[in-house]
Amino acid sequence: SLALSEKARDAEDVMTATAGEPAPVDVTEIAGNVVESSRGEYDGEVRLSAPSELLVTTHRRVVETILAEPVENALVHNGEDPTVEVTVSEDPRAGAVLSVADDGPGIPARERKVLESGTETQLEHGQGIGLWLVTWAVTQLGGALSFSEREPSGSIVTVRLSDVGTGS
Secondary structure: OHHHHHHHHHHHHHHHHHHOOOEEEEHHHHHHHHHHHHHHHOOOEEEEEOOOOOEEEEOHHHHHHHHHHHHHHHHHOOOOOOEEEEEEEEOOOOOEEEEEEEOOOOOOHHHHHHHHHOOOOOOOOHHHHHHHHHHHHHHHOOOEEEEEEOOOOOEEEEEEEOOOOOOO
């Protein structure tokens, strides 16, 4: 399928990007770009809450993927008029915390289990592939990823990133 081959290309980009040298990137700027482009591409409301600048030494392309996938998922899989909130905040232990919260049906428990255990299985549709890509990309950066339920409905994908390649 087309979606699948696009995800495969994204995965390839992530692999190539992590092979390069990490550089200081403004995570707020990346989040802003992701939010802007998703607003143009999908229906629904996307809000961003972020400091004016947050620099992390990492790989720009990988951070783009980590943010773009959950935002896209939230907008595509949430029926009518979804609302997505992207939050960027500083991690006190150096780095950034990125979260994408939505008001949709949530990530199916079975998929969440697969993602959290980190084992690959046959995932049935694009949502699983996209989230698996995020899981893998976060691992490449040595970050941490978690999924939680959101009250009254929806899910929150949270990523902790720290500086890459600085020996920390």
